[in-house]
Amino acid sequence: MSAQTTPRFAARMARVEPNAIGELLSLGADPSIISFGGGYPDPDLFPAAELEAVYAEAIRAPGGAGMQYAPSDGLPHLRVQVAQMMTEDGTPSGSENVLILQGSQQGLDLAGRMLVDPGDVIVTEDPTFLGARIAFDPAQPSYAPVPMDEEGMRVDILERVLRDTPRARVIYTIPEFQNPTGATLSLARRKRLIELARDHDLVVLEDAAYRRIRFSGDHLPTLKSLDTDGRVIHLGSFSKVLVPGMRLGWAVAEGALMEKMKLLKLAADTQTSTLNMTAASLFLDRFDLAAHVATLCASYRRKKEVMLEAMRRHFPQDVTFTDPEGGLFVWARFPEGFDATAFMRDVALPEARVAYVPGGSFFPVTEQPNFARFNYSGLSEERIVEGIAALGAALKVQA
DSSP, X not given: OOOOXXXXXXXXXXXXXXXXXXXXXXXXXXXXXXXXXXXXXXXXXXXXXXXXXXXXXXXXXXXXXXXXXXXXXXXHHHHHHHHHHHHHTTOOOOGGGEEEESHHXXXXXXXXXXXXXXXXXXXXXXXXXXXXXXXXXXXXXXXXEEEEETTEEOHHHHHHHHHTOTTEEEEXXXXXXXXXXXXXXXXXXXHHHHHHXXXXXXXXXXXXXXXXXXXXXXXXXXXXXXXXXXXEEEEXXXXXXXXXXXXXXXXXXXXXXXXXXXXXXXXXXXXXXXXXXXXXXXXXXXXXXXXXXXXXXXXXXXXXXXXXXXXXXXXXXXXXXXXOSBSSEEEEEOOXXXXXXHHIIIIIIIIIOEEOEEGGGGOSSSOOTTEEEEEXXXXXXXXXXXXXXXXXXXXXXXX
16 A cells, blocks of 8 residues: 655645634534534524525526526626615615625635735734634734724724734724624724725725624614725625525625636636526515515524523623624623633533533634633524523533
């Protein structure tokens, strides 16, 4: 038997490692575990009958158009529809400024490859979305994290960070219902962030995957709508408002940013699935997406309230947690010295049969182990209460 080949990997592969997202997806498939881990929408609210109808129509499209190759930037009619959605949301857009993606996650990958050389700096919230770091890491960046509070990224600290970081190239932010904290960037901070990006000639990558899942509070303008010189790339997604299995998202940008993203998209996968794009476009033509989103928001608001009430009742009093105005997540802070990763491994999983996302991996530079993220959208209210009660009992035993 010949010896197994040891490949010589490119240097960028040193940053490509197993991560919590892959592990959590596997936990979500285990019915014996109550998993608050993944960002799962509620499967009971998937519009299955409507999707069955539009997929059947797409498959029967004349000339097999729904199953044929399509333009690499996306079906023209779907791009028009997305541009109209953006315009109705207060961000005037033309279809030429829309690129259809394999989920907004692909937009993070394309933006990192387009804008970042090894050693360049991406400015992020602290903590930030783990999936963004997974997308950015192959570009070999450094990170400059900016602390957050209940109004989102601290732009007063952002100003200092940018002044002290000459190799900063991108500001990455989730303005609404930030993953993992659930915080929403205030209007004053949105305006100041755009001013700072202009002053330092940076691109802003606006991740708006959760934007439409709002329960309460003021509807705030997108960063893209405040952008007067074409430096914001806005990423949107159908995953949270339709179904994640379609893997459909979009980017909105202008000028050279859009042109280069289109070229990278063509190189990456030629195009997004024609069948999925056709089905999504037909859904938007045939059915009321806004009414469906309203149903989601009503359900998720109730589930969030059920989770928070269960946490108040069952968690130790020294555990605090956020109360987001929308989105899918509650962010919990445990006392100093608590290790959420070790507790899940040693107690929560084997004894309580409960999973969550330990918070340390969301911090891009200095991990803080006494945090955890909890998803409420993917479980029934009964399972939420059952899981939080079991976890709370385990926490009190350990206290």
